[in-house]
Amino acid sequence: MLLGLLETGFPLFYWGNALMIVIGLGFIYLAIAKKMEPLLLVPIGFGMILVNLPLGGMMDYEMTLKAPQAGIVMEVPMHEGDAFEKGGVIYKLDTGEVTAPVFGRVDSLKVSQGQSVEKGQPLASLITMEQTNQAEVPTHPVGLFSRIFKFGVMWQILPPLMFLCLGALTDFGPMLANPKTMLLGAAAQFGVYLAFFLALIVGFSMTEAASIGIIGGAEGPTTIYVTSLLAPHIIGATAVACYSYMALVPIILPPVIRLLTTKEERGIYMKPSLRKVSKLEKILFPLITTIVVILIVPSSAPLIGCFMVGNLFNECGVTERLNKTAQTTFIDIITIFLTLAIGASMPAQIFLQSRTLLILILGVISFASAAAAGVILAKIMNLFLKEKINPMIGAAGVSAVPMSARVVQVMGQKENKQNFLLMHAMGPNVAGAIGAAIAGGVFLGILG
Amino acid sequence: MIDWGLAIKTAIGGFGLVFGILMLLWVSVELTRVVTEKIAGNKK
Structure with a gap:
C-alpha cells in the first residue's frame, strides 16, 4: 500500500548507474584498503554513489522549457516523472517539435494537447543533473x-x-x-x-x-x-x-x-x-x-x-x-x-x-x-x-x-x-x- | 573548426610564458638572497 504512494528510484535506475556505483565503491575500497588519497577518494566515491541513485535529487537542477515558436500542441509524448535523453521530444507542435536541451526527467507539464502556445511561453519544468552553459540553457540548483x-x-x-x-x-x-x-x-x-x-x-x-x-x-x-x-x-x-x-x-x-x-x-x-x-x-x-x-x-x-x-x-x-x-x-x-x-x-x-x-x-x-x-x-x-x-x-x-x-x-x-x-x-x-x-x-x- | 594558429600560439606562448616567469622568479630569488645577506651582514 505504501509502495503505491511512494515514488521509488527503481524505474529510473539503469546499468550505467550500477556501473558508476561500482566505480564509486572501487574508489572507497582503494582509499580504505590501499590508503590511496583517502581524504579525496572517500568523499568523491561517496558523491558518485549518491548521484547515481535516481530521485535522490542531490545534484538536481531545475529548468523551464519554453516554446521556441508559437503553435498548437498536437501531442505530448512525455508524462510527469518520465526520463528523457538529450534531444528527446517533449512536445509536438503543429509548427515543429520541442526537444530537451539536456538529459533529465519531466517535473511538471504546463500545457496539454490541443492548447495553443505563444513563442517563449513556459511549456514544462524539467529536472536535470547536467552542467549547462547558463547563457544558453539557464538552470537553477535545487539539490x-x-x-x-x-x-x-x-x-x-x-x-x-x-x-x-x-x-x-x-x-x-x-x-x-x-x-x-x-x-x-x-x-x-x-x-x-x-x-x-x-x-x-x-x-x-x-x-x-x-x-x-x-x-x-x-x-x-x-x-x-x-x-x-x-x-x-x-x-x-x-x-x-x-x-x-x-x-x-x-x-x-x-x-x-x-x-x-x-x-x-x-x-x-x-x-x-x-x-x-x-x-x-x-x-x-x-x-x-x-x-x-x-x-x-x-x-x-x-x-x-x-x-x-x-x-x-x-x-x-x-x-x-x-x-x-x-x-x-x-x-x-x-x-x-x-x-x-x-x-x-x-x-x-x-x-x-x-x-x-x-x-x-x-x-x-x-x-x-x-x-x-x-x-x-x-x-x-x-x-x-x-x-x-x-x-x-x-x-x-x-x-x-x-x-x-x-x-x-x-x-x-x-x-x-x-x-x-x-x-x-x-x-x-x-x-x-x-x-x-x-x-x-x-x-x-x-x-x- | 579548430583555429590551429591560435592553438599553436596558446601552446608555445603559454609554455614560454611559464618558463619565462619561473626564470624571472629564479632571478628575483637570487636578488632577494643577495639583498637579505647584505642586510644581515650590515646588522652584524
Whole structure:
C-alpha cells in the first residue's frame, strides 16, 4: 500500500548507474584498503554513489522549457516523472517539435494537447543533473550538492580557497635554497601543452582541450578552476582524472624515470644539506611572486593570489591563528565541500561516454610526459652544471605535492642508500604547483 | 573548426610564458638572497 504512494528510484535506475556505483565503491575500497588519497577518494566515491541513485535529487537542477515558436500542441509524448535523453521530444507542435536541451526527467507539464502556445511561453519544468552553459540553457540548483557545486565550484570560490590552504601547507624553503630547480617545475608543464594538442587532434574543442591539458599540472584545484570556467560539462572527468593520477603517481612516474635515466644517473649523489633560507626571504617570496606573476598573467590572480597569501600566513609569523586554521579546519571543510560536489558531478549519463575515456587516456599521457620533460631538462642542465643534480628530481616537477617528491626519494634510496633526495625534489615539486597555476591563468587569459 | 594558429600560439606562448616567469622568479630569488645577506651582514 505504501509502495503505491511512494515514488521509488527503481524505474529510473539503469546499468550505467550500477556501473558508476561500482566505480564509486572501487574508489572507497582503494582509499580504505590501499590508503590511496583517502581524504579525496572517500568523499568523491561517496558523491558518485549518491548521484547515481535516481530521485535522490542531490545534484538536481531545475529548468523551464519554453516554446521556441508559437503553435498548437498536437501531442505530448512525455508524462510527469518520465526520463528523457538529450534531444528527446517533449512536445509536438503543429509548427515543429520541442526537444530537451539536456538529459533529465519531466517535473511538471504546463500545457496539454490541443492548447495553443505563444513563442517563449513556459511549456514544462524539467529536472536535470547536467552542467549547462547558463547563457544558453539557464538552470537553477535545487539539490544540496548542485547548490554547493554552483555556488562553490562554478562561482570559482572553493578551488582558490583550497589553493590558499595548500599555500599555508607549502614550504618554499627547498626551492629558495636551490632556485635553479624552478626550471624543472616549468619543464614539467610541457605535459599540459602536449595533452592540449593531443586533445585538439582527437576532436575536442579549444576550451575542452585546455581543461584536459591542465590535468598535467597535477593540481586538483587548478584543474577544477580552469575547467569550471572553460568547459564545465567535462568537470567530473577532468577532476577525477587529475585526482586519480595524483594518487597513482607512484605507479606512473617510476617507469618514465627508468626509461629516461641510466642506473648511474639515478644514483647521482646530492648533498643532503641545503642552504639555510632566511625568514625575510621566505616572507618576500610570496609577495614578489604575487606581484610579478599577476602583473604578467592577471587571470592567474585567484589561484596565485590565494596560494601566496596562504603561504604568507605560514611564513610571516604573526598570523598563527589564520595559518593553523588554513592548515587544519579550513582545508578539511573545503575538501569536504569540493570533493563531494566533484563526486556528485558524475551521473552515469554524463560520465559514461567515450569522451570520458579519452580524457582519462589524455590525462595519463599528460602526467607521464610532464615527468619525462622534467627528467630530460635535468639531464640537459647536468651538461652545464659542475655539481650534477640527480635527474630523477626533474620528475617531481609533476606537482602532486608532495607525492612525486616522495616517489623520487624512494627511488633514490633504492639506487643509493646514502642519497636523500626528498628536499631536493621538493624544489621542482612546489615550482610545478606555481607553474600549473600560471599555465591555467594563461589558458584563461587567452581562451576564457 | 579548430583555429590551429591560435592553438599553436596558446601552446608555445603559454609554455614560454611559464618558463619565462619561473626564470624571472629564479632571478628575483637570487636578488632577494643577495639583498637579505647584505642586510644581515650590515646588522652584524
